[in-house]
Amino acid sequence: MNSNNNTSCVNISSMFPSNDNIFSRRCIWVNGPVIIGAGPSGLAVAASLKRQEVPFIILERANCIASLWQNRTYNRLKLHLPKQFCQLPNLPFPEDFPKYPTKYQFIEYLESYATYFDIQPKFNETVQSAKFDERWLVVATGENAEKVVPEFDGLEDFGGDVVHSSDYKSGERYRGKRILVVGCGNSGMEVSLDLCNHNASTSMVVRSSVHVLPREILGKSTFEVGVTMMKWLPVWFVDKTLLILTRLLMGNTDKYGLKRPEVGPLELKNTTGKTPVLDIGAFSKIKSGKIKIVPGIVKFGPGKVELVDGRVLEIDSVVLATGYRSNVPSWLQVDNDLEEMAIEKNPFPKGWKGEAGLYTVGFTRRGLSGASLDAMSVAQDIASSWKEETKQQVKTVAVRHRRCISHF
Ligand SMILES: Cc1cc2nc3c(=O)[nH]c(=O)nc-3n(C[C@H](O)[C@H](O)[C@H](O)COP(=O)(O)OP(=O)(O)OC[C@H]3O[C@@H](n4cnc5c(N)ncnc54)[C@H](O)[C@@H]3O)c2cc1C
Numbered sequence: 001m002n003s004n005n006n007t008s009c010v011n012i013s014s015m016f017p018s019n020d021n022i023f024s025r026r027c028i029w030v031n032g033p034v035i036i037g038a039g040p041s042g043l044a045v046a047a048s049l050k051r052q053e054v055p056f057i058i059l060e061r062a063n064c065i066a067s068l069w070q071n072r073t074y075n076r077l078k079l080h081l082p083k084q085f086c087q088l089p090n091l092p093f094p095e096d097f098p099k100y101p102t103k104y105q106f107i108e109y110l111e112s113y114a115t116y117f118d119i120q121p122k123f124n125e126t127v128q129s130a131k132f133d134e135r136w137l138v139v140a141t142g143e144n145a146e147k148v149v150p151e152f153d154g155l156e157d158f159g160g161d162v163v164h165s166s167d168y169k170s171g172e173r174y175r176g177k178r179i180l181v182v183g184c185g186n187s188g189m190e191v192s193l194d195l196c197n198h199n200a201s202t203s204m205v206v207r208s209s210v211h212v213l214p215r216e217i218l219g220k221s222t223f224e225v226g227v228t229m230m231k232w233l234p235v236w237f238v239d240k241t242l243l244i245l246t247r248l249l250m251g252n253t254d255k256y257g258l259k260r261p262e263v264g265p266l267e268l269k270n271t272t273g274k275t276p277v278l279d280i281g282a283f284s285k286i287k288s289g290k291i292k293i294v295p296g297i298v299k300f301g302p303g304k305v306e307l308v309d310g311r312v313l314e315i316d317s318v319v320l321a322t323g324y325r326s327n328v329p330s331w332l333q334v335d336n337d338l339e340e341m342a343i344e345k346n347p348f349p350k351g352w353k354g355e356a357g358l359y360t361v362g363f364t365r366r367g368l369s370g371a372s373l374d375a376m377s378v379a380q381d382i383a384s385s386w387k388e389e390t391k392q393q394v395k396t397v398a399v400r401h402r403r404c405i406s407h408f
Pocket residue numbers: 036037038039040041042059060061062065066067068069073077078079080081085086125126127128140141142143144145187327331361362363366367368369371
């Protein structure tokens with residue numbers, strides 16, 4: 001970014017379908033902060049800025065808000081955490097929504113959020129590079145901006161269908177087929193469950209370890225139990241308690257090939273960002289053998305996969321539930337020392353503020369509730385410096401005006 005009083009400049013590429021060359025680069029001047037990304041994080045910070053009467057612009061690469069939720073999730077997806085932990089600032093979910101809203105209800109909520117706060121992002125604008133100085137750049141492009149697609153030996157000879165979980169919609173087209181799901185995070189577990197419900201023969205790769213917890217403990221969400229305990233107790237103690245309760249409810253999950261990490265579930269989430277699996281039914285399918293757990297992959301061959309235990313499985317299709325990554329390093333031009341700052345490195349709760357007007361929302365590994373907290377802090381911080389600058393400018397104009405008058 002470049003600057004001039006309260007304006008900022010970003011280089012963006014836009015899609016103009018009528019142009020010969022559909023991609024064009026241009027520099028736009030913006031009055032006030034630039035927000036990049038119109039997912040929940042971008043919308044939350046925009047709404048909070050609106051309430052403080054700070055003008056802004058949102059640039060979004062897709063043609064709609066919340067594109068992760070609208071375009072890159074499977075049909076059966078529901079929020080994992082109760083709705084009060086997933087709402088954005090200043091507009092609660094409708095009362096008649098269930099405790100765990102469906103993705104369609106979540107999208108409906110986000111659409112009404114944007115309408116209510118009159119947020120109008122500029123769509124089809126992909127930020128390709130951004131430099132910044134003393135102005136405000138709010139990075140809200142998400143921890144899940146790009147799919148992670150690992151390289152596997154022989155995959156080019158496999159011959160069957162290979163999709164990432166972000167392109168998986170439903171198990172309907174896999175009925176009666178043999179599917180390998182690679183990865184056992186929340187996506188791998190839920191895709192496996194969905195495949196199983198569509199009578200596909202499903203094997204799921206667990207190459208290392210995973211924490212599987214019940215979604216609820218005695219009618220209370222496990223997440224809520226965890227965060228409530230964390231207010232008073234150290235994380236190791238909370239983790240121990242959750243694991244004891246999990247053991248009582250689920251038994252020994254190791255027995256079924258789901259080895260637990262050494263570090264407890266919340267500590268692991270805090271330190272590495274790895275989210276524990278909140279089970280919504282996959283575990284009982286694993287217990288009954290309907291979802292088969294298999295170890296890491298050595299290589300693929302035509303219609304088959306070889307595993308590290310020497311087994312070879314014949315399979316028709318592969319779903320890569322291998323996770324996501326941020327795309328910030330590819331477009332944000334920062335000096336080396338700035339790289340050490342906000343983005344993904346600063347610990348909670350300070351992670352949202354960098355140097356020189358750079359802010360991040362939704363990178364503190366705390367899901368939607370963390371993004372909402374970031375958004376409120378960022379908007380507050382920007383609003384106070386915006387008001388300060390606006391006051392300065394009014395003063396400057398007044399002084400110039402007086403000089404003019406004294407000239408006569
Ligand atoms: C399947 C799935 C389910 C989840 N469920 C939950 C849940 O139940 N509860 C919870 O708390 N969290 C959940 N999460 C975590 C998730 O990260 C948040 O729900 C939420 O979507 C994060 O919002 P965000 O705005 O930070 O990122 P995103 O929703 O990813 O939005 C970022 C936006 O930025 C845009 N963008 C990216 N790069 C650029 C660029 N260079 N230029 C312009 N625009 C760009 C993207 O198109 C996107 O619209 C889930 C994640 C996944 C993948």
